[in-house]
Amino acid sequence: xxxxxxxxxxxxxxxxxxxxxxxxxxxxxxxxxxxxxxxxxxxxxxxxxxxxxxxxxxxxxxxxxxxxxxxxxxxxxxxxxxxxxxxxxxxxxxxxxxxxxxxxxxxxxxxxxxxxxxxxxxxxxxxxxxxxxxxxxxxxxxxxxxxxxxxxxxxxxxxxxxxxxxxxxxxxxxxxxxxxxxxxxxxxxxxxxxxxxxxxxxxxxxxxxxxxxxxxxxxxxxxxxxxxxxxxxxxxxxxxxxxxxxxxxxxxxxxxxxxxxxxxxxxxxxxxxxxxxxxxxxxxxxxxxxxxxxxxxxxxxxxxxxxxxxxxxxxxxxxxxxxxxxxxxxxxxxx
Amino acid sequence: xxxxxxxxxxxxxxxxxxxxxxxxxxxxxxxxxxxxxxxxxxxxxxxxxxxxxxxxxxxxxxxxxxxxxxxxxxxxxxxxxxxxxxxxxxxxxxxxxxxxxxxxxxxxxxxxxxxxxxxxxxxxxxxxxxxxxxxxxxxxxxxxxxxxxxxxxxxxxxxxxxxxxxxxxxxxxxxxxxxxxxxxxxxxxxxxxxxxxxxxxxxxxxxxxxxxxxxxxxxxxxxxxxxxxxxxxxxxxxxxxxxxxxxxxxxxxxxxxxxxxxxxxxxxxxxxxxxxxxxxxxxxxxxxxxxxxxxxxxxxxxxxxxxxxxxxxxxxxxxxxxxxxxxxxxxxxxxxxxxxxxxxxxxxxxxxxxxxxxxxxxxxxxxxxxxxxxxxxxxxxxxxxxxxxxxxxxxxxxxxxxxxxxxxxxxxxxxxxxxxxxxxxxxxxxxxxxxxxxxxxxxxxxxxxxxxxxxxxxxxxxxxxxxxxxxxxxxxxxxxxxxxxxxxxxxxxxxxxxxxxxxxxxxxxxxxxxxxxxxxxxxxxxxxxxxxxxxxxxxxxxxxxxxxxxxxxxxxxxxxxxxxxxxxxxxxxxxxxx
Numbered sequence: 001x002x003x004x005x006x007x008x009x010x011x012x013x014x015x016x017x018x019x020x021x022x023x024x025x026x027x028x029x030x031x032x033x034x035x036x037x038x039x040x041x042x043x044x045x046x047x048x049x050x051x052x053x054x055x056x057x058x059x060x061x062x063x064x065x066x067x068x069x070x071x072x073x074x075x076x077x078x079x080x081x082x083x084x085x086x087x088x089x090x091x092x093x094x095x096x097x098x099x100x101x102x103x104x105x106x107x108x109x110x111x112x113x114x115x116x117x118x119x120x121x122x123x124x125x126x127x128x129x130x131x132x133x134x135x136x137x138x139x140x141x142x143x144x145x146x147x148x149x150x151x152x153x154x155x156x157x158x159x160x161x162x163x164x165x166x167x168x169x170x171x172x173x174x175x176x177x178x179x180x181x182x183x184x185x186x187x188x189x190x191x192x193x194x195x196x197x198x199x200x201x202x203x204x205x206x207x208x209x210x211x212x213x214x215x216x217x218x219x220x221x222x223x224x225x226x227x228x229x230x231x232x233x234x235x236x237x238x239x240x241x242x243x244x245x246x247x248x249x250x251x252x253x254x255x256x257x258x259x260x261x262x263x264x265x266x267x268x269x270x271x272x273x274x275x276x277x278x279x280x281x282x283x284x285x286x287x288x289x290x291x292x293x294x295x296x297x298x299x300x301x302x303x304x305x306x307x308x309x310x311x312x313x314x315x316x317x318x319x320x321x322x323x324x325x326x327x328x329x330x331x332x333x334x335x
Numbered sequence: 336x337x338x339x340x341x342x343x344x345x346x347x348x349x350x351x352x353x354x355x356x357x358x359x360x361x362x363x364x365x366x367x368x369x370x371x372x373x374x375x376x377x378x379x380x381x382x383x384x385x386x387x388x389x390x391x392x393x394x395x396x397x398x399x400x401x402x403x404x405x406x407x408x409x410x411x412x413x414x415x416x417x418x419x420x421x422x423x424x425x426x427x428x429x430x431x432x433x434x435x436x437x438x439x440x441x442x443x444x445x446x447x448x449x450x451x452x453x454x455x456x457x458x459x460x461x462x463x464x465x466x467x468x469x470x471x472x473x474x475x476x477x478x479x480x481x482x483x484x485x486x487x488x489x490x491x492x493x494x495x496x497x498x499x500x501x502x503x504x505x506x507x508x509x510x511x512x513x514x515x516x517x518x519x520x521x522x523x524x525x526x527x528x529x530x531x532x533x534x535x536x537x538x539x540x541x542x543x544x545x546x547x548x549x550x551x552x553x554x555x556x557x558x559x560x561x562x563x564x565x566x567x568x569x570x571x572x573x574x575x576x577x578x579x580x581x582x583x584x585x586x587x588x589x590x591x592x593x594x595x596x597x598x599x600x601x602x603x604x605x606x607x608x609x610x611x612x613x614x615x616x617x618x619x620x621x622x623x624x625x626x627x628x629x630x631x632x633x634x635x636x637x638x639x640x641x642x643x644x645x646x647x648x649x650x651x652x653x654x655x656x657x658x659x660x661x662x663x664x665x666x667x668x669x670x671x672x673x674x675x676x677x678x679x680x681x682x683x684x685x686x687x688x689x690x691x692x693x694x695x696x697x698x699x700x701x702x703x704x705x706x707x708x709x710x711x712x713x714x715x716x717x718x719x720x721x722x723x724x725x726x727x728x729x730x731x732x733x734x735x736x737x738x739x740x741x742x743x744x745x746x747x748x749x750x751x752x753x754x755x756x757x758x759x760x761x762x763x764x765x766x767x768x769x770x771x772x773x774x775x776x777x778x779x780x781x782x783x784x785x786x787x788x789x790x791x792x793x794x795x796x797x798x799x800x801x802x803x804x805x806x807x808x809x810x811x812x813x814x815x816x817x818x819x820x821x822x823x824x825x826x827x828x829x830x831x832x833x834x835x836x837x838x839x840x841x842x843x844x845x846x847x848x849x850x851x852x853x854x855x856x857x858x859x860x861x862x863x864x865x866x867x868x869x870x871x872x873x874x875x876x877x878x879x880x881x882x883x884x885x886x887x888x889x890x891x892x893x894x895x896x897x898x899x900x901x902x903x904x905x906x907x908x909x910x911x912x913x
């Protein structure tokens with residue numbers, strides 16, 4: 001049995017809980033056991049601009065907590081992943097730093113020796129569970145669905161440290177998407193940043209990048225942007241929606257979290273996967289995978305006269321998203 | 336006389352304090368959201384809000400929250416059993432003592448016609464409830480001073496709360512013990528309440544009381560003849576038993592009586608039970624009078640916070656009510672430290688040594704800030720840093736035992752502080768992410784102002800440097816250079832411009848040099864030349880996405896992004912120093 005300590009970070013429980021729910025659901029189906037460590041805290045990512053030692057100490061505390069349980073860490077967030085990976089690397093390379101940090105950790109009865117590692121959800125699915133095992137767990141597959149995979153900077157780079165995939169021509173996310181029967185489209189800006197790291201710091205750059213990515217993916221014929229990081233997801237979901245409603249930008253592409261996409265193919269219901277919590281209205285008929293070949297035919301039909309259905313659907317979607325909007329606004333700042 | 340004067344004085348202070356404190360909930364301004372809302376608007380909104388809740392289905396929610404969260408303290412139980420046990424022991428013990436013992440003339444004797452404080456079950460129960468409080472206090476002291484719960488800070492209010500309760504309880508038990516042992520009380524009671532006159536009879540009764548009730552007599556000592564005791568018991572049954580259960584039922588007071596036995600006569604002659612009685616009731620009255628101004632005010636504000644938060648919603652509730660609630664929540668905080676224990680950013684406190692990073696300590700600072708206390712610039716900067724250094728993970732709000740909506744409080748106060756306060760370098764980090772998500776909720780000019788101020792503060796020196804000619808080359812030897820040269824990969828740079836050409840930030844601008852000050856490859860050259868101040872002043876490093884494209888694509892393996900991190904750390908250190 002594959003067993004990991006689940007590292008949620010700060011954004012997911014507060015703002016993207018559907019990512020946690022959908023990940024738990026698919027990993028349960030795939031026999032990956034997730035252990036909760038309540039003392040996990042911030043990975044230190046936001047502190048990297050401020051103070052290197054404070055950042056490393058935050059990461060190291062989490063690494064030490066997992067090591068105490070003898071478990072490697074599974075992260076859902078790519079910024080947590082990148083930060084923990086970097087800390088893991090530095091603590092391995094630099095014995096002075098390790099000694100320093102361990103001295104600080106000793107106050108909490110912790111120490112880190114480098115006996116565990118950190119993996120992102122996608123790596124666990126691809127390398128530990130394996131493509132074939134995932135295929136075996138599916139109850140249906142998509143037809144005519146085109147997905148733009150968004151890799152996420154902090155997983156890919158610096159590749160020497162993250163060792164996630166080939167930094168120039170990565171494939172694992174595309175392969176994982178294609179298991180579901182969807183087509184992973186080729187798009188020029190695939191490996192670029194979503195803009196989230198500058199949200200709140202330089203919003204012009206950040207929003208500019210988000211818009212560029214959305215329009216590029218759209219031009220490449222994608223139906224959805226597929227993400228596997230809460231920062232990227234919030235940028236494409238919450239912020240994209242607010243940019244549109246404030247600036248009236250017509251170009252718009254909804255994001256879907258990878259475990260949501262996969263979960264639907266496993267026949268997991270939409271409530272569990274939190275599909276309704278994505279704010280950017282998903283064209284639900286597009287992502288509804290056929291449960292069996294016969295039903296699949298029917299589904300294709302519904303896509304044919306989808307536009308009519310969509311009219312009715314969008315109402316209920318709007319209704320849903322206002323409720324969710326309120327819920328999420330509750331979490332966020334509003335005046 | 337003294338008793339009554341003090342009672343009414345303390346009651347008066349208590350009630351005036353209560354009125355004053357509650358009036359501050361409506362008058363004190365808090366954060367960004369209370370701007371432009373008058374006192375009367377807040378009062379009216381609160382009144383309307385309460386009426387609306389009472390006459391709606393929400394009353395059921397209030398009822399449920401009152402039972403589960405206020406009475407049974409479910410939220411504490413979920414967090415920590417020991418703390419729950421501590422709080423339940425203190426609060427049920429004390430409330431029961433208040434009702435049965437302190438208000439006995441008004442409640443207990445009204446309910447039970449045969450009530451005597453020296454009769455069972457009241458005698459036993461008084462000791463039992465008292466011991467509950469003592470046990471709770473013992474756990475509190477154990478947690479704070481022996482177990483040392485991580486990040487649980489103890490301030491003067493916490494000491495006060497423990498001390499006042501301890502004084503009330505301990506003086507109570509000692510008072511009971513001196514009364515048990517008191518010979519003068521025995522004589523007085525015999526005189527007043529019995530018809531025992533014969534010397535022999537008094538002797539017999541006295542022997543029995545020394546033997547069984549803990550009285551310490553100047554003449555009579557154990558052992559006593561059985562016959563004498565039996566005679567004593569007959570007199571006791573006829574004269575005393577209707578009002579006196581065996582003192583052994585006052586198990587705690589009796590135990591203390593046994594301990595003070597050797598000096599009991601001395602204490603009796605010194606009139607110590609009188610002194611202890613004064614200490615006991617003065618401590619009670621002081622606690623009552625000071626309650627609205629102490630941590631103990633959470634007895635009132637805590638339940639209100641739990642109830643208000645159960646029925647209020649950010650989107651629906653009147654902004655005036657949110658402002659009122661947020662001031663009230665500062666009074667509800669018990670400084671229990673649960674938020675700090677669970678705080679996601681708390682590790683930064685270990686590294687940066689700013690107490691205000693811990694939510695429980697932020698609350699302490701906020702209390703003084705809202706009350707209009709002038710903080711020194713150093714303290715204000717610390718509060719500002721502490722309030723901004725938050726990942727908005729909302730855990731504090733989930734775990735708060737009195738249900739304070741801390742996440743909204745932080746957002747509100749944070750915005751106000753960065754608008755009015757000092758330039759905050761933390762704004763230039765992903766701690767700004769949630770503020771960025773909500774940018775459309777803040778007026779555009781106000782939204783940009785604090786970020787610009789922070790950029791000015793960190794990059795301020797760049798402009799003057801760039802005008803300086805000739806440039807002064809500073810190389811090895813200076814502290815900053817040595818720190819950065821730990822990662823001296825910049826020396827491999829041969830200016831191929833790869834980093835600059837793959838940078839998505841650079842390509843966002845038509846004229847990037849103007850917008851960013853220096854381009855990535857220029858910054859690497861600066862470092863090579865030892866122009867650290869110049870490099871760390873370029874706005875490029877703050878506009879860096881940290882996407883690592885530059886570093887990944889460098890043919891010379893220069894750690895461009897990591898060097899940017901180093902430069903940013905340096906610049907922030909300099910701002911803090913200045």
